[in-house]
Structures are given as C-alpha cells and as structure tokens.
Amino acid sequence: MSNRVIVSVDVEDWYHGPTAAARFGTRNDVAQALGSVPQPERGLPYLDVALGLLAERNIRATFFWVAEYARRFPDALRRCAAAGHEIACHGLTHYPKFDPATKRPNFTPDEFKARTAEARKILQDLTGQPVTGYRAPNAYIAGWMLDALEDLGFAYDSSVSVNSIYNKTDEPQLDGVDSRPYFPTRGALRRGTVARGIVEFPWPFLAVGPVKIQSAGGPYLRFFGSGLVQAGLRQALRRGPAVFYFHPVDMCREAIPLPFSWKRPMMWWFKGDLVRRRIARVLDGLRGRTAAFDEVLQVGADKLCGGG
Numbered sequence: 681m682s683n684r685v686i687v688s689v690d691v692e693d694w695y696h697g698p699t700a701a702a703r704f705g706t707r708n709d710v711a712q713a714l715g716s717v718p719q720p721e722r723g724l725p726y727l728d729v730a731l732g733l734l735a736e737r738n739i740r741a742t743f744f745w746v747a748e749y750a751r752r753f754p755d756a757l758r759r760c761a762a763a764g765h766e767i768a769c770h771g772l773t774h775y776p777k778f779d780p781a782t783k784r785p786n787f788t789p790d791e792f793k794a795r796t797a798e799a800r801k802i803l804q805d806l807t808g809q810p811v812t813g814y815r816a817p818n819a820y821i822a823g824w825m826l827d828a829l830e831d832l833g834f835a836y837d838s839s840v841s842v843n844s845i846y847n848k849t850d851e852p853q854l855d856g857v858d859s860r861p862y863f864p865t866r867g868a869l870r871r872g873t874v875a876r877g878i879v880e881f882p883w884p885f886l887a888v889g890p891v892k893i894q895s896a897g898g899p900y901l902r903f904f905g906s907g908l909v910q911a912g913l914r915q916a917l918r919r920g921p922a923v924f925y926f927h928p929v930d931m932c933r934e935a936i937p938l939p940f941s942w943k944r945p946m947m948w949w950f951k952g953d954l955v956r957r958r959i960a961r962v963l964d965g966l967r968g969r970t971a972a973f974d975e976v977l978q979v980g981a982d983k984l985c986g987g988g
C-alpha cells in the first residue's frame with residue numbers, strides 16, 4: 681500500500697480544550713464553573729457535519745473519543761461506529777497528564793492505567809467494537825504512558841508532535857523521531873530498535889530549514905490555514921504514512937461560552953465556516969489516498985516500523 685494520509689477526528693467539546701482542560705474535564709466541572717448552564721455543548725451538531733464531510737468523500741477515519749463525553753452522548757458515538765469509522769480513545773476525561781499551568785501531575789502512572797482501561801471499556805461496551813488506539817489529551821504524552829498503553833494491550837498511540845516552536849513532551853530530544861511510525865524506547869518517546877507491542881504514529885511537520893512546524897491539523901489548521909497542513913503532509917508522505925486531524929467543535933458557528941478568565945483569549949478567533957472550508961479543502965486534496973489507523977496497521981507493526 682502506498683503511503684496514506686490517516687484521517688483522524690478528536691471528539692471533544694470547547695471545554696476540553698487547552699484553555700480549560702486543566703480545570704475542566706467533565707460536564708460537572710463545567711456546570712460548577714458556569715453556575716447554571718445546562719447545555720454548554722457546542723461540538724455535538726458538528727460531529728454530524730464532520731461525518732458528512734467524510735461520507736461525501738468516501739473517507740474512512742479514526743475517531744478519538746473522550747470516553748466521558750461518549751458516555752453522555754452514546755448515540756453520537758454509535759453513529760460514528762455505524763458509519764464504519766474506527767473508534768479510538770482520547771482519555772477518560774480530557775485531563776492531560778499534568779496541569780499545564782502548574783506542571784503538577786493530574787494522575788500517577790497507576791491512575792492513568794486505571795482511567796485508560798475504564799475509558800476503553802466504556803467505548804468498547806457502547807460500540808461492541810475493539811478499541812486499540814489512543815491519543816493523549818492536549819497531546820501531552822510521555823514514555824511511561826506508552827508503556828502503560830502497551831501493558832493494557834493498545835496497539836498504537838498517535839500523540840507525539842515534533843515541533844520546533846514548542847515541545848509538549850517531557851523529553852528534550854526526540855532522537856530519531858520524524859513523522860514515520862516507530863517503536864518507542866521503553867520509558868521514553870525516542871525511536872527504539874526493539875520491536876514491541878505498541879507503535880507510535882507521530883504527527884507531520886513542515887520543515888523549513890532547521891525549523892519544524894507542526895502541520896497535523898487542529899489549531900495549526902485553524903490559525904495558519906490549509907496551505908501549511910497540505911505542505912507538511914506532502915513532506916511527510918515521502919517518509920511514510922502521515923496523520924491529519926481535526927475537531928468537530930472547531931467548525932461551530934455559535935459563540936463559545938467565556939465564563940472564566942482566559943489565559944489564551946485568541947484560542948477561538950478562528951472557527952466556524954472558515955475552519956469547515958479549510959478541513960474540506962484538505963480532505964478534497966486527499967481523495968483516494970486516505971485510511972484509518974487500523975487499516976495502515978494491517979501490514980504489520982514490524983513492517984510499518986522497519987521500513988525506512
């Protein structure tokens with residue numbers, strides 16, 4: 681199979697995002713902060729917009745669901761599964777491994793393992809399908825998390841972002857990591873030499889001289905447009921499969937509730953129809969060359985990670 685763009689959708693809502701996720705991980709957290717807003721969700725109607733964009737282009741994707749969100753909206757989760765998409769895990773809630781403001785851990789490795797096992801069970805029970813993929817909330821990933829995922833039987837993770845602008849991992853050196861899938865070193869995110877039970881699919885970047893700019897999508901698509909993402913995907917495809925992702929809530933037209941002090945007031949400057957058109961433009965350029973993670977893994981982890 682020639683190199684494919686792996687299309688992925690992170691299913692969460694505005695209150696899961698980096699501005700809020702350290703404080704809010706559940707609807708109860710949000711309700712507490714907002715006082716009495718019963719329906720703060722903005723993302724759900726746009727999940728169906730996302731499903732439509734994919735269906736119109738005959739694209740099968742991987743949907744990374746926040747399990748607590750799926751538990752509240754099981755029919756929406758089942759619509760994704762019924763449309764033939766792969767269902768994967770985006771955490772029990774959207775709490776990242778540490779509070780970005782204080783850098784204090786949100787949970788221990790054992791707690792992470794228990795929470796992730798619970799999240800997978802929720803998603804599997806609701807869909808009746810196996811869940812073998814993981815993406816870390818806020819892409820805050822660490823080597824010990826990959827070890828835990830491997831112990832739990834996950835086949836892959838897709839959270840590592842090689843990015844010269846800022847490094848979200850706790851490793852200063854991601855030795856040997858570009859955008860190709862790889863077996864990580866145990867306890868670390870570096871590229872290892874030993875085959876193991878978990879594969880990491882790092883995100884693509886656009887290399888401009890020595891500078892690498894994340895170009896997998898998400899906020900980089902919202903802020904910088906489809907040109908950056910398409911150029912980064914083109915570079916990544918020369919190495920191997922390349923990952924693209926977006927959030928349904930990024931397409932929402934309605935105002936985002938702003939009930940608390942924002943550390944990043946620009947976070948939602950770019951959203952709505954503008955972002956929907958950008959997502960559509962990227963998808964249009966990928967026709968016939970896309971896959972979900974589980975399809976790409978069918979060639980076998982050894983083959984996928986061994987090829988240079």
Ligand SMILES: [Zn+2]
Pocket residue numbers: 690692696770774816817818
């Ligand atoms: Zn997320």
